[in-house]
Amino acid sequence: METRTKDTVSGNIIDEIIARHRGKPGMLLTTLEEVQEQNQFKYLPGETLAEIAGKLKIPYTQVYSVATFYSYFNLKPQGKHAIVVCRGTACHTKGSKALLDDIAANLGIHRDDNDTDSSYTTPDNLFTIRTVACFGQCAQSPVVEVDGVIHSNVNSRKLQTMLHRVRGEETKKEISYATV
Ligand code: FES
Secondary structure (H helix, E strand, O other): OOOOOOOOOOHHHHHHHHHHHOOOOOHHHHHHHHHHHHOOOOOOOHHHHHHHHHHHOOOHHHHHHHHHHOOOOOOOOOOOEEEEEEOOHHHHHOOHHHHHHHHHHHHOOOOOOOOOOOEEEOOOOOEEEEEEOOOOOHHHOOOEEEOOEEEOOOOHHHHHHHHHHHHHHHHHHHHHHHHO
16 A cells, blocks of 8 residues: 655656656656645655656666756745745845845744755745845845745845735635635
8 A cells, every 4th residue: 555645746646747748858857846846845755756766767866866956846845935035146245144034033943054954944834945046136136036026126124025915915814714
């Protein structure tokens, strides 16, 4: 019998994704991308990587190398909302470290600057904060991405407004679920 944690994607879905891309250029990347999308916490657990390797008959190390090379792929569960702070030189010069510290404090996340892990998720899985080396928009630094939307020239006040808006939307959803 198949034993799975609730946050892994089923073998049938992986089979279906592989079947759609088999033989096409970049199929491993596309497969990983779609399987991650299917995961409710938007990540690729080790057992999923192993399953993909087995189904594609390629070494696990090859799949793991691809998953760790591209920053798009997550090896840890992600929060519902993703906040990505640019830590490139231009953004750093314009205060991105302080913004990152502000976000972490606001969300109650304890970051360790010496920790090489650049992704942190709140215990309620609502927010993940992570960093990126450069968004390629250095002229508008500092740059922060919230749920896929790039915000430029971010300052502390703008940041508070963004977090407040995301939290407000979540509260509204909770209220509407409670009244259904
Ligand atoms: S350094 Fe931040 S966008 Fe380039």
